[in-house]
Amino acid sequence: MRFGAHDVVEATGGMLIGPDAAFDGVSYDTRTIRPGQLFVPLVADRDGHDFIPDALAAGAAGYLTERHAQRGTAILVDDTLRALMGLATLIRTRFAGPVIGITGSVGKTSTKDLTLAAMSASRRTWANERSLNNDFGLPTTVLNTPVDTQVMIVEMGMRGPGEIARLCRIAQPTIGVVTRVAEAHSGLLGGLDGVANAKAELLESLPAAGTAILNHDDARVAAMASRTDAAVLRFGAQAGADVRVSGIRLDAFARPSFEVATPWGSVAVTLGFSGAHMALNAAAALACVGVVGGDIAAGAAALAALQPSERRMAVLTTSSGGVLIDDSYNANPTSMRAGLDALAALTADDKIAVVGLMAEIDDPRTEHRAIAEYARQRGISVIAVGTDLYGFEPVDDPLAAVGPIAHGRAVLVKGSLVAGLGAVAAALAQA
Numbered sequence: 001m002r003f004g005a006h007d008v009v010e011a012t013g014g015m016l017i018g019p020d021a022a023f024d025g026v027s028y029d030t031r032t033i034r035p036g037q038l039f040v041p042l043v044a045d046r047d048g049h050d051f052i053p054d055a056l057a058a059g060a061a062g063y064l065t066e067r068h069a070q071r072g073t074a075i076l077v078d079d080t081l082r083a084l085m086g087l088a089t090l091i092r093t094r095f096a097g098p099v100i101g102i103t104g105s106v107g108k109t110s111t112k113d114l115t116l117a118a119m120s121a122s123r124r125t126w127a128n129e130r131s132l133n134n135d136f137g138l139p140t141t142v143l144n145t146p147v148d149t150q151v152m153i154v155e156m157g158m159r160g161p162g163e164i165a166r167l168c169r170i171a172q173p174t175i176g177v178v179t180r181v182a183e184a185h186s187g188l189l190g191g192l193d194g195v196a197n198a199k200a201e202l203l204e205s206l207p208a209a210g211t212a213i214l215n216h217d218d219a220r221v222a223a224m225a226s227r228t229d230a231a232v233l234r235f236g237a238q239a240g241a242d243v244r245v246s247g248i249r250l251d252a253f254a255r256p257s258f259e260v261a262t263p264w265g266s267v268a269v270t271l272g273f274s275g276a277h278m279a280l281n282a283a284a285a286l287a288c289v290g291v292v293g294g295d296i297a298a299g300a301a302a303l304a305a306l307q308p309s310e311r312r313m314a315v316l317t318t319s320s321g322g323v324l325i326d327d328s329y330n331a332n333p334t335s336m337r338a339g340l341d342a343l344a345a346l347t348a349d350d351k352i353a354v355v356g357l358m359a360e361i362d363d364p365r366t367e368h369r370a371i372a373e374y375a376r377q378r379g380i381s382v383i384a385v386g387t388d389l390y391g392f393e394p395v396d397d398p399l400a401a402v403g404p405i406a407h408g409r410a411v412l413v414k415g416s417l418v419a420g421l422g423a424v425a426a427a428l429a430q431a
Helices: 005-012 048-057 080-092 108-120 137-143 163-171 192-199 219-227 278-291 296-303 333-345 364-377 398-402 422-428
Strands: 002-004 015-017 022-024 062-065 074-076 099-103 125-127 151-155 175-178 211-215 231-236 243-250 256-262 265-270 314-317 323-327 350-355 381-384 409-414
Touching: 002 005, 005 015, 005 022, 005 062, 005 074, 005 080, 048 062, 062 080, 080 137, 080 163, 099 108, 099 163, 108 125, 108 151, 108 278, 108 296, 137 151, 137 163, 151 163, 163 192, 175 278, 192 219, 211 219, 211 278, 219 231, 231 278, 243 278, 256 278, 265 278, 265 296, 278 296, 323 333, 323 422, 333 350, 333 364, 333 409, 350 398, 350 422, 364 381, 381 398, 398 422, 409 422
Parallel strands: 062 074, 099 151, 099 175, 125 151, 175 211, 211 231, 231 243, 323 409, 350 381, 350 409
Antiparallel strands: 002 022, 015 074, 243 256, 256 265, 314 323
């Protein structure tokens, strides 16, 4: 969106130093900043103020600062992150179209990607890049929304109570989607009920004229209907869902095809993602299309061409002719079981799961051992990396432990981001 230095001053209470200027969005990263943007120097592991000269050299039209101004157009503020959030809150009020907020313990990024693809078939749509779903990613998404956008999609992450409510005060969603409640960050929230309460903050923020889109198959999510004054639309595979998935079939790479019955008509869907669980994410996406009056059939057709985000259920053929599922971006017990189910569904004689730590769950020893048993019951060998919680001695060299992934072999790589298995998956793809 386009805004001026005077808007920044209004939103932040800051002081304009230098000439007034107009900005075409914001950036906090000098490596990707575009000419005309406002540079926001965040203070974290590195101090973004050190990069103000680089931002100006790259074409930034001005910058926020907590320090003394250097040259050009600057807005002096007490805290650059709070200023970014305040600016996004103001600029969001100038967007007249629907804003779709998406959260959940698992599936929120995939659902965001699917919703973006399906919605874009009939509406000009904008959404978070990658998983920029936090206090700096979501405001950046709002502020970088193109002026001709008709529908905005904002993924919302959560590590503690009150975080989604804070993001909602910025994004002011009119449609809220909750995918699942699972053991993601449950160790920080006092178990699954704490996770559910935190996710429900999205629904509590919706206006009465809005719509809550809830997973009918997840009892904790379904119960959230009582937490909102908005209309409720349910998606799932069980009877009673308003948007219902049926007839799921998997191909040789565990990619699902299925039918979705909606209040706006029934469609056939084929996905490029592996895993039967992706069907519900697609149903949520099509529900969003229907709620805003988009074209359901065009949305369903668009889903066939969509490929998963990096390191999320990405199915690759290795250099030796085998199959690798790279789902190394994140993990919790629910998504780990879904990944193992996808691996089990593949046509292969030898199936191996290379697994890392599942972080921030309530009972890590029990949950990791349960995953190892779940894999054993499905004929899947487990190779642990970086943790002994699965009940196995972790290997030092996962590439040597797996060996060449030739024809007839299939490998899943999955762990929380802190496990660092992305590099392992990349190396195994060449094995």
